[in-house]
Amino acid sequence: MEITLVLGVPLIGGLLLALTGHKRYAAELNALMSLATFVAAALLTGRVIADGPMTALHEQLFIDPFNVFLVALTALVAFTTALFSRPYMRIEQHHGRLNAARLRLYHSMYQLFTFMMLLCLLSNNVGVLWVAMEGATLTTVLLVSLYRTPASIEAAWKYFILCSVGIAQALFGTILLYFAAERVLGPGGTALLWTHLYAVRHQLEPTVVSLAFVFLLLGFGTKVGLVPLHNWLPDAHAEGPTPISAVLSGLLLNVALYAVVRSKVLVDGALGRNFSGDLMMGFGLLSLVVAAFFLSRQKDIKRMFAYSSIEHMGIVTFAFGMGGPVAAFAGLLHMTVHSLTKSAIFFTVGHASQKTGTQNMADIRGLIEQSPTIGWGLVLGSLAILGMPPFGVFTSEFMVLTTAMHEHPWATPFLLVALGVAFAAIFGKVQPMVFGETTARRLPHPPALVPVFLHLALVLLLGLYIPPYLVEWYRQAAAFIG
């Protein structure tokens, strides 16, 4: 019941916003629908706390400790981003960058995008997960090119082609998985259901499953933004509207990584050795190091934080690749705190570039003088994402680092150097942007600051104290990931 509600609300919201056209209250309606989705997700979470894992709709949907917190997180960030987008898009309209027809497209696609991500997370069927992931690309591609500038069209085309080709590899992986599972489970619907696949994972044919995993990793890895499949990511983040950058970075990357981790669990069962883990560690470390070195070369503020997302996805992929209860726990925690922190950063970055009229970091100066809240929001967000204690990112990175020292000491220097380089690059660029003489102007609408500080407060809380039921979920999910 609650599962249907979680999926139904954004779907109806998307259709409603598309049909009614752009009205004065469209932004409020968008936020309201997102709030309703969040309430439904909270109810669902309550149900899972009380009754444990469950399936729905002839086993096509399911929820377990691994996806329940991602559903709650997705619904929360989608809601706060909708709050942020309300004044942000008004200001964009005021500045004449958007008209009513495009805002209608924007609001409707925003809801459908939320729907697609939630469907990815809740679907028990690998094939439906694939369909929803492609759907998430299709709904955002027209949002990346929303401003219709040459650069945004180029970014959207790149995003569309690279992600479609990438995800086509994942479809081939899914077909191979079905090919292997069909021998054990028989033809028909059940051979693609995660719950059934997990039950028979030790009987699956190892050669087919390992080949399937390579294709699934390449396919979904493109959407995670793993190096060298990351080319679309900085462009799509820099050229699209900022609320879309926030949800792409904070949510879509998590969802794609979720698909990779689900496949990994299956393959580990079939192979009995750490084939998938080694691949993920390799890709994770490569993404972390390459992204860290690209950070210092960036001139555009949104591109820089997009590279920072690649870096953090690298850390999480590496953590899941190492495996074991502590590393998997750290990976789950890092997914949560990265998503909250990065979206908060994009909120402040969005308003900062509206105030200064540019995304070029050299032209953004003295944010604190003109608007202390945006300036300090950016400083705190950057410190949090760089892993400063007492923020939650520190906790998870510390756990990843200590596990790596213990089990894979060769990886430690790479991790430390990459984190150090990232710190120097981001901190060195953020500092002149917030202090000194200001270049900022006043905005026609008051900026949205509640979401920024709400997110940062949650990240701070997770660094100091993690609520017991959350710990319990992370533990159960970590035990499942292994």
Added chain:
Amino acid sequence: MSLANQIVNLLAALLLLIAFAMLSQRRILTLIKLLAWQGGALAASTAIVAYSTGQPHLYFSAGLTVALKVGLIPWVLHRLIDRLNVRWDIETLINIPATMLIGIGLVIFAFALATPISQMASVFTRSTLGIALASVLLSFLMMIVRRKAVPQVIGFLAMENGLFFAATSATYGMPLVVELGVALDVLVGTFIFGIFFFHIREQFDSLDIRHMEKLKQD
């Protein structure tokens, strides 16, 4: 080998041949025709697998393939070409003989990759999985070497054809809900591509991807 089996193998060979023909073709109109033919071969092989295995939902899948990939999508592309008035010959990044040689290498690679799987497959699927993978990789190559937006999209659609062939001939079809979802995604994707053609031409006065190199990698 039964007759049905032989026909499926013949159609698989045809699919691969069409993939090569696309790789060597310079004219956009012919490319669209080839795409429709490839869809036809795919539908025929799906129907034969449906007949010989007695799985009714594969008939539905074959019908869907005919409607979408032989009918609607080529027609939409044709209309777009007319509206945009782009009938020029395509330039490629690498000359065509070299592309063909790379293509042959890819086919060998695909077969080598699929061999261990083919050995444990049923009689039906022995050679088809390799061919499906080969045509996916050939379409991939086509997307890489073509500079214009329209052939890139045709390459993408040909890749979907290869994937569908893998799904229907190698595994007797995915569950219906998945096939419907994939078909819907391809359809929506084609329409979005269509919208994009107009945006790209409006902004760059050309459908040449070379103009889109402002966002350099750094």
